[in-house]
Amino acid sequence: MSFFVAYRDTSTGLLVTDRRNIATRYLKRPCFVLDVASTIPVQIIYRLVTSRRQGLFGFLNLLRLWRLRHVSELFAKLEKNIRFSYLWIRLIKLLCVTLFALHCAACIYLWMAFNYKSKELTWIGSQIHGFEDRSVWFCYTYA
Structure with a gap:
């Protein structure tokens, strides 16, 4: 690690x-x-150590969202910078938030489709029969 950012x-x-x-x-x-x-x-740790505490590993996986804090700080600094247009920074931020929300919704739909007991009752399962045999990218874009 290298530390270059000075502070007051x-x-x-x-x-x-x-x-x-x-x-x-x-x-x-x-x-x-x-x-x-x-x-x-x-x-990777979960795959190496398959224990009964699957919920714990799922919760620890949510810690990855903590890194989004840096993105929020970046947009806050860019909004204060007078060299960049405030309007364009806000529009880019809105686009990024929208894409992130769409990604989260698609992942939730895909997870529900693959893990629900009767797959025909899910949204993807009712639209595409035999979606388990298709590629994950196809199902993700469809979700």
């Missing part, structure tokens, strides 16, 4: 550029633990 010290008001001080400030924050936990490959 609250007590003196000076800009701190020492990498060691930047690193210790980041390591002391509670966000560091969640950043590390969100990068753990939970699905």
Whole structure:
């Protein structure tokens, strides 16, 4: 890891550029633990250790959403920057949020179709007969 982003010290008001001080400030924050936990490959661990605690691994997989916080911070910085048009940044942000919501909805529909007991009662199962034999990409785009 490399630490290049300087910060302003609250007590003196000076800009701190020492990498060691930047690193210790980041390591002391509670966000560091969640950043590390969100990068753990939970699905690989789940496949290696197939235990009865499937719900725990599913919950740990949701920690990956913690990384979206950085995207939100990026858009907040871009909106404040006077070199970029505020309108275009807001439109791009709206487009990204819409695409993310569509992706989440498609993943939920696809998960329900593959895991529901009677597959013909799901939305995808009623439209495409034998969708289990099709590719995942086809079912995802259809969802």
